[in-house]
Amino acid sequence: MSERNGTVQFEGRTWRYGDDINTDVLIPARYLNTSDPTELAKHALEDLDANFVKEVQVGDVIVGGKNFGCGSSREHAPIAIKSAGVSCVIASSFARIFFRNSINLGLPILECPEAVEHAEAGDVLRIDLAAGTIYNNTTGLTYQAAPFPEGVMKIIRAGGLMNSIQEEVAAREATYATAGTK
Numbered sequence: 001m002s003e004r005n006g007t008v009q010f011e012g013r014t015w016r017y018g019d020d021i022n023t024d025v026l027i028p029a030r031y032l033n034t035s036d037p038t039e040l041a042k043h044a045l046e047d048l049d050a051n052f053v054k055e056v057q058v059g060d061v062i063v064g065g066k067n068f069g070c071g072s073s074r075e076h077a078p079i080a081i082k083s084a085g086v087s088c089v090i091a092s093s094f095a096r097i098f099f100r101n102s103i104n105l106g107l108p109i110l111e112c113p114e115a116v117e118h119a120e121a122g123d124v125l126r127i128d129l130a131a132g133t134i135y136n137n138t139t140g141l142t143y144q145a146a147p148f149p150e151g152v153m154k155i156i157r158a159g160g161l162m163n164s165i166q167e168e169v170a171a172r173e174a175t176y177a178t179a180g181t182k
Helices: 037-041 076-083 096-104 113-118 150-158 161-180
Strands: 002-004 007-016 061-064 088-091 109-111 124-128 133-136 141-144
Touching: 007 150, 037 076, 061 113, 061 124, 076 096, 088 113, 088 124, 096 109, 096 150, 113 133, 113 141, 150 161
Parallel strands: 007 061, 061 088, 088 109
Antiparallel strands: 002 007, 007 124, 124 133, 133 141
């Protein structure tokens, strides 16, 4: 992730999957005895795509169809794919709880059916999260997703909701400490 002038940008190779990719496929239930991100990353998508964990690179992008992240409400799914190195997930639509968990854990996600329709496995995508733009370097096509509001961007920039809250608390404490010294 790079930040310039308030933008959050990613660039990575596409891993393309279909509709109804559920959380049991994103991280199989047999690995839910841990919440260690590094351990979960070792098993991300292994039942769907055995090559994913062997070949995924930091910055890569998952592109899925409709209802991505359906199934159980486990937070382990976005943790596993984020920890595997995935910078962003683009789908036609997301299951509601996966959407919330992803934002809360700092995994950027965008709904953009047009980008999904035209993306192929291996395409290189450049994403400007603040603007909601998705540029396919391979095809030269640009797509527009709805950009996130600033409050959500703050959570993404911080790497998740808890980090965002900690940053806000630290900033307030610093303000109070400074005000108390005057």
